[in-house]
Amino acid sequence: xxxxxxxxxxxxxxxxxxxxxxxxxxxxIKRIDILLNKTREDYAKRDDVTVAINRLEEKIDRILExxx
Numbered sequence: 467x468x469x470x471x472x473x474x475x476x477x478x479x480x481x482x483x484x485x486x487x488x489x490x491x492x493x494x495i496k497r498i499d500i501l502l503n504k505t506r507e508d509y510a511k512r513d514d515v516t517v518a519i520n521r522l523e524e525k526i527d528r529i530l531e532x533x534x
Contacts, residue, residue: 509515
């Protein structure tokens with residue numbers, strides 16, 4: 467075996483390892499994104515959040531009425 471074959475094999479291993487790493491990270495990011503979306507949906511459906519949003523909307527409406 468000459469040196470060119472060894473270098474080619476090492477480069478191939480590095481590229482394959484990098485591809486595996488990127489693939490693994492992409493899957494993990496997708497999983498975390500799904501979990502984050504579920505968390506957002508669950509949090510937005512909570513009663514205390516909806517009450518707080520309604521109060522905020524009322525305050526904004528009052529401020530807009532004062533401006534007019």
